[in-house]
Amino acid sequence: MDIAPTPAPVPLVHDIPFWESVEQQDLKLQRCADCGQFRYPAGPICAQCNSEQVTWERVSGKGTILSWVVFHKTYLPAYPAPHTVIAVRLDEGPIIISNLEGPEPEGSWIDERVSLRYVTMPDGVVLPRFELDRTAS
Numbered sequence: 001m002d003i004a005p006t007p008a009p010v011p012l013v014h015d016i017p018f019w020e021s022v023e024q025q026d027l028k029l030q031r032c033a034d035c036g037q038f039r040y041p042a043g044p045i046c047a048q049c050n051s052e053q054v055t056w057e058r059v060s061g062k063g064t065i066l067s068w069v070v071f072h073k074t075y076l077p078a079y080p081a082p083h084t085v086i087a088v089r090l091d092e093g094p095i096i097i098s099n100l101e102g103p104e105p106e107g108s109w110i111d112e113r114v115s116l117r118y119v120t121m122p123d124g125v126v127l128p129r130f131e132l133d134r135t136a137s
Contacts, residue, residue, distance in 0.1 A: 004077030006125040014042035017056045023126050025118040028056040029094060040094035061116025062133065063088040066095065068109045078121065088114055088130055102131040 011019045014030070018040075021028040031038050032046035033053035045052050067087040074081045084100045086109070101119060105112045114130040121127060 003122045005123050006078045006121040006127070007076060008125070014044060018042055021056070021058075022118070022128050025126065026058060027061055027116060027128060028058050029090075029092065031055050031057045038090075038092040038094050040090075040096060059090055059092045061090075063090040063096070063114055063116075063130070065100075065105075065109050065112045065114060068100070078123075086114070086130060096128070099127075099129045100131065101129045105132060 009015070009019055017028060018030070029038050029040050030042040031054065032049060032051050033055050034051035035046060035049040037046055037048040038057075038059065039047065042054075046054075065086050066089050069085050071079075071083040071085065072081050074083070084104065085097060086100045087095055087097055089095050099119075100114070101117060113133040115133040115135075117129055117131050119127050119129045
């Protein structure tokens with residue numbers, strides 16, 4: 001049986017530390033060294049204060065679902081239908097588009113708490129995914 005290749009990320013110069021942190025399963029995001037604003041996707045300047053000073057810092061991996069969609073058609077072989085995509089606002093502020101692993105929420109998904117987990121795809125690519133946070137109250 002052939003393994004469907006995971007579409008490769010296309011990191012730009014500012015994204016390289018992000019993808020390295022994913023591969024190490026230790027998610028880090030760019031943070032402004034002047035005002036402290038986390039940002040994703042990474043970029044050359046802070047949208048809050050226009051500073052070019054940046055650090056890369058670990059994030060909690062906790063967040064809240066802002067939006068979701070279930071694709072009922074397979075568009076890429078690595079992501080067979082049904083394929084769930086979620087928009088998560090991390091507790092640190094940035095919004096990340098990813099996938100929901102495990103059971104789906106009942107009723108509305110909006111405001112459901114999620115936690116980061118790392119999934120190794122069949123071809124060995126590590127991706128950040130989220131699952132419902134059963135410890136959230």
